[in-house]
Amino acid sequence: MRRLWLIFAQAVTASVAVLFVLNTLKPEWLRNTAPDPVVAIVEAPATGPGVRVAAGSYAEAAQRSMPAVVHIYTTKVARASRHPLLNDPVFRHFFGDRPNEGRQQTSGLGSGVIVSPDGFILTNNHVVDAADEIEVALNDGRQYSASVIGKDPETDLAVLRITADTPLPSITLARGDMLHVGDVVLAIGNPFGVGQTVTMGIISALGRSHLGINTFENYIQTDAAINPGNSGGALVDSTGNLVGINTAIYSRSGGSLGIGFAIPISIARNVLEQIVTTGEVTRGWVGVEIREITPELASSFGLQGTEGALIAGVLRGSPAEQGGVRPGDVLIAVDGKTVQDPKAMLELVAALPPGKNASFRVRRSGKDVDLTVAVARRPIPQTAR
Numbered sequence: 001m002r003r004l005w006l007i008f009a010q011a012v013t014a015s016v017a018v019l020f021v022l023n024t025l026k027p028e029w030l031r032n033t034a035p036d037p038v039v040a041i042v043e044a045p046a047t048g049p050g051v052r053v054a055a056g057s058y059a060e061a062a063q064r065s066m067p068a069v070v071h072i073y074t075t076k077v078a079r080a081s082r083h084p085l086l087n088d089p090v091f092r093h094f095f096g097d098r099p100n101e102g103r104q105q106t107s108g109l110g111s112g113v114i115v116s117p118d119g120f121i122l123t124n125n126h127v128v129d130a131a132d133e134i135e136v137a138l139n140d141g142r143q144y145s146a147s148v149i150g151k152d153p154e155t156d157l158a159v160l161r162i163t164a165d166t167p168l169p170s171i172t173l174a175r176g177d178m179l180h181v182g183d184v185v186l187a188i189g190n191p192f193g194v195g196q197t198v199t200m201g202i203i204s205a206l207g208r209s210h211l212g213i214n215t216f217e218n219y220i221q222t223d224a225a226i227n228p229g230n231s232g233g234a235l236v237d238s239t240g241n242l243v244g245i246n247t248a249i250y251s252r253s254g255g256s257l258g259i260g261f262a263i264p265i266s267i268a269r270n271v272l273e274q275i276v277t278t279g280e281v282t283r284g285w286v287g288v289e290i291r292e293i294t295p296e297l298a299s300s301f302g303l304q305g306t307e308g309a310l311i312a313g314v315l316r317g318s319p320a321e322q323g324g325v326r327p328g329d330v331l332i333a334v335d336g337k338t339v340q341d342p343k344a345m346l347e348l349v350a351a352l353p354p355g356k357n358a359s360f361r362v363r364r365s366g367k368d369v370d371l372t373v374a375v376a377r378r379p380i381p382q383t384a385r
Contacts, residue, residue: 058186062198064240067139067169068114069188069196069233072123072146072160074131076108111189111233112136112160113242114170120276121160122268123232124247125151128158136162138169139196150275154215154283155267156247159275171234173265174241179203179220187224187246187260189233199225201258208261209343213248216347219261220244226260235262244268284352285378287318288325290342301330302366308332309345311362323373329362350378 110127114120121136128134134146144162151158162168183203191197201224208219222235226249235244244262274281291297291312298306308330314321325331331339334348335358352358354377362369 058184058198058200058238061186061236061238061240062188065171065186065234065236065242066188066196066198068171069139070112070114070121071137071190071196072110072112072121072127072232073135073137074108074110074128075133075135076130077132109190109193109229110231111229111246113232113234113245114168115173115242115272117168117170119162119164119168120149120272121146121162122245122272123158123160124245125153125156125158127232128160129153134160136160142166150279150281152271152275152281154281155263155271156214157245157263157268157271159272171236171242172240173269174237174243179206179237179243179264181206184238185222185224185243186236186238186240187222187226187230187233187262188236189226189230189246191225191227191229193229201225204259211248211261213261216267216350217343218264218267218347219247220264222260222262223258224260225258226262230260280380282354283350283378284354284356284358284375286320286323286325286349286373286375287315288320288331289313289315290331290345292342293330301328303330303363307341308339308363309342319374319376323360324371325360325362325373326364329364329369331360331362332368333359333361335359349375354378 108127108131110123112121112123112127115122128148129151134148135143136146137143142164144164146160146162149159149161181203185201185203187199187201189197201222203220204223205221208221209217211217211219213219220235220243224235226233226246228249230246231248233246234242235246237243243265245265245268246260246262248261250257250259250261271281289312290309293301293303293306293308293310295306297310298304301310311320311325311327311329311331313327314325331345333339334345335352337348339345339348349358352375354375356375357372358375360371360373362371
């Protein structure tokens with residue numbers, strides 16, 4: 001037994017001696033042949049079958065919606081000043097006619113969203129307003145000439161259509177009542193013409209109005225970066241469904257400051273369906289001028305609060321005048337629905353179908369008076385023609 005322990009001790013001693021010699025004279029023999037990294041990093045595993053995408057990625061939502069977001073290029077031919085010599089017969093005899101003289105072209109760009117496989121595209125009215133030619137470029141490189149189906153300047157929406165021989169990608173529309181402040185959204189468009197771009201943010205607020213941008217305002221506010229060229233592009237949720245049409249930014253420099261506005265899909269869908277069906281948007285109208293009730297006005301009219309809309313003027317011969325509405329009345333309800341402010345009154349009346357007899361409740365000299373007003377059709381703004 002003693003002999004075995006002696007052999008074991010000698011073997012261990014010889015091994016330690018060999019390791020010491022190797023570590024001193026040839027240390028590379030004991031190390032990995034791969035060089036040490038310059039910076040210690042943690043590398044993500046390669047993507048492939050069986051590898052899950054990291055939580056927090058919105059790649060799938062972007063991939064679902066990006067093919068349906070298009071670039072819109074518009075051309076407007078404007079008349080320029082014509083030199084008087086071009087009207088001189090002698091000058092024209094020697095130099096000939098100049099058919100293109102006096103005309104200049106200006107180009108613009110924006111974005112749009114294909115909302116139907118039939119080729120219908122939603123965009124902003126200001127993107128295509130007064131354009132003589134409209135070109136649409138898809139994300140896959142295909143280009144088409146587009147025609148304007150209809151416009152609605154009061155919501156700043158327009159519907160275009162392109163015709164293709166091959167299937168067109170279209171986006172899925174979200175339910176308008178599913179949005180909440182804090183939801184993650186992606187803004188997709190063509191900012192500054194650099195190409196299709198996706199930015200991420202959250203819904204900062206809902207129901208933004210009194211911005212002075214359009215007649216009918218009920219905007220989604222988001223901090224997703226929106227810049228010039230994004231107008232008409234898509235605002236999608238975290239699964240790639242369309243929740244709004246990007247339309248405006250608050251900016252002092254022309255670039256994004258983290259305050260962007262989008263038209264909710266509930267409004268955009270209603271405009272889309274009306275334009276596709278009839279070529280225009282029809283709204284109710286009664287012919288009154290309204291004002292917001294301030295605390296000072298409420299005190300002077302003897303009102304208990306600032307709810308309602310003050311009738312500041314009534315158009316002669318209008319449905320309101322024929323129904324008995326007078327200047328100084330405070331409109332407090334339309335067809336049983338409470339009027340909170342002038343914005344609510346405008347939306348309630350606009351939603352009424354022309355030809356309908358609507359019940360108006362007004363407060364006059366401290367008493368509530370019920371009136372019946374025959375709703376007429378809201379005149380089309382001159383810019384829409």
